[in-house]
Every structure is written in structure tokens, then in C-alpha cells.
Amino acid sequence: MRTKDESKEILIRDKAIEMIVNEGFDGLSMHKLAKAANISAATIYIYYKNREDLLNKLFAHATDTFMAATLQDFIPETDFESGLWKQWNNRLQHIIDFPLLYKFLEQFKSSPLIKKQPSLQEDIFRAAMKRFVEHAVEKKQIIELPLEVFWALAYGSFYTLVKFHLENATMSGRPFEFNQHLLKLTFQQTLKALVIQ
Template identity: 30%
Template sequence: MENKSKPKYKLILDAAVEVIAENGYHHSQVSKIAKKAGVADGTIYLYFKNKEDILVSLFEEKMGQFVSKIKDEIEQIDEADQKLYKLIEMHFQQLSEDPDLAIVTQLELRQSNKRLRLKINEVLKGYLTLMDDILHEGMKDGTFQDQLNVKLVRQVLFGTLDEVVTNWVMKEQRYNLVKQAKEVHYLIYNGLRKHN
């Protein structure tokens, strides 16, 4: 496989997002992705083993950028509850700015086989760790209750964000997703905060 930093690699991944969002993963032939990217079918195999590899690479690449942007923003913030708000807001913002990617992550990745799902879960670990870090920080500094089951809270947090975005995708993105960040933060934060 050739270097991931080459322009054609990114071109193919961007084309794959569009093609998969439009046709669904199972109806997205490699030839359609190649056509959308403006490359020969064979070129794709210089970068990827097969269609499944394209989907995993796409998720790795986009999720990597996603987590790194959120990390950068969160590092500028001191309070755990504000970090939590920023994470929620940016989760919604990044997916609302790329509706095709939202369709792929919320709908198409769910329909993949078990082996693929395991690879995707591996990629998600960095994001889930970021959530854990915020929760631990809030427990330590007294913002959040100190007896939280972090793993369970993280599942609730991720599940909530995930469901809110999925609902937005299913409703054909007809409303402003980012505007829901405040309300979601309010619900989660009030469940977590330490009551004096």
C-alpha cells in the first residue's frame, strides 16, 4: 500500500464518503468510487486492499481528524463541565458540516460485518478515552460526583450523542444539530454534577 499522505489517497476517501452516502455501502462498487475520485479502478488497489479497507481507512482518517480537533479545543479549557460541553458541541458541529460523512458513520457503518465493526471499535477507542479523561477530571476536581461508573457514564454519553445525530440524519438533516448541544449538555451535566 502506498503512502497515506499522497493526494490521491485523500481524494479516494472523500469520493468514498460521497458514493457510500448516496448509494449505501453494499451498492458502492469500487468502480463507482474510482469514477467519483477521477482515478482508474486499478489506482484504488495501490492504496487499499478492497472496499472494506476503504471504509475502515475512511473511518480511521476522519475519526482521527475529529478526535484531534476536539482534543486541541479541549486543551484550551480548564473546567471539566466546559470540556464536556465543547466535546458535545464539536461532535455535532463536525458531523453537521459534513452531512455525507454523518450518513456514512450513523447508518452505513452499522450495517457492516462483525470483523469490520471490531476494527471500527478499535478506531473509536481514542474518542472514548477522551470522554473518560473528562469524566475522571470532573470527578477529581469535585465538578462531577466522585462515585461515577465511568465506563457506564461514557456509554450513556456516547450513546446520547450518537442517537441525537442518527435522528438528525433520519430526519434528513432538516434542523440545526449544533443548537441541540446546550440542551444535551444540560441533561448530561445535571446527571453528573456533584450536588452539595
């Protein structure tokens, strides 16, 4: 049995994500992936059982990586404004550093091809986010809202800016130049919708 080489696994993963983002699931075959990675198709099967296994492991990797980055130096019991600002910056930095990974997640998080697997990282992430909101409500820093409404207000405008940034265009097609001033301005308006005055 051939041994696994971490650098080859990373190469396969990165090439697969690139191909999927650019061509969709239909554009990915093991043969095309092997050719793009300059390896034999047999090498891919050392790391992945089949195409479905590859897709699910790619999704798990992208999700876990994003959640781990989001929690970097984040303390759920911090005050709400500082904690949310940290969340925005952590998420933004990860998206800027790994735009293909983020596009992959956005493109395929609702796909029927993805069979979500239980993840320790997801459990940690959900617990931290839940504690962050509960703490802010307990301390009367924010109003209590249904989860979906809270998420829409706390992150909806952030992800709209991210979309403009990644597409380098607004909804009207004008060029979009992302900067910290716009991020801070949007953040301040978001706080007004959530924070108890």
C-alpha cells in the same frame, strides 16, 4: 511504479464514503468507484490493495479525523461543565462540517467488514476522555458512575439531537430545526443528571 497524488487519494476517499453512505457496502465496487471519481480502476490500486483495505482505511481515517476534532482545544483537566460543553461543540461542529463522514461512521462502526486497527489517535483520545472523567470525579464535580451509564447520560441526548438534525425530522416525522437554544437546554438538563449539587 506510479507515484501517489494526495489530491487523487482524497478524491477516491471522498467518493467512496459518499457511495457507501448512499448505497451501502454492497453499492461499492472498485469499478463503480473509479467511474464516479473519473479515474481508472488501476489508479485506485495505487492507494489501496483491495476493497477490504479501502474500507478499513476509510474507517480509520473517519475515526481518527473525528477524534482529532473532538480534542481540538480540549483540556482534560478543565472543570466538568466547561469540558463537556467543549466536547459537545467540538463534536457538533465536526458533524456539521462533515456529515457524510459522520454518517459513514455511524452506519458501519459495528460492521463485520471493518477490522479495527490500533490507532495512536484513538489512544490519545481515550486517555484524554479517561482523564477528563477521573479529574471531575476527583474534584467531586460529578458522581462516579459505570462508564456506560456516564456515556449514556453525558452524550446520549446530544447524539439524539444530532440524529434529528441530520434527518431533519423528529421521531414523529415533524421537521426539526436545530439551534443553539435547544443544544444549551439539553446540555443543562444533562448536567443535572451528572453534576453533584
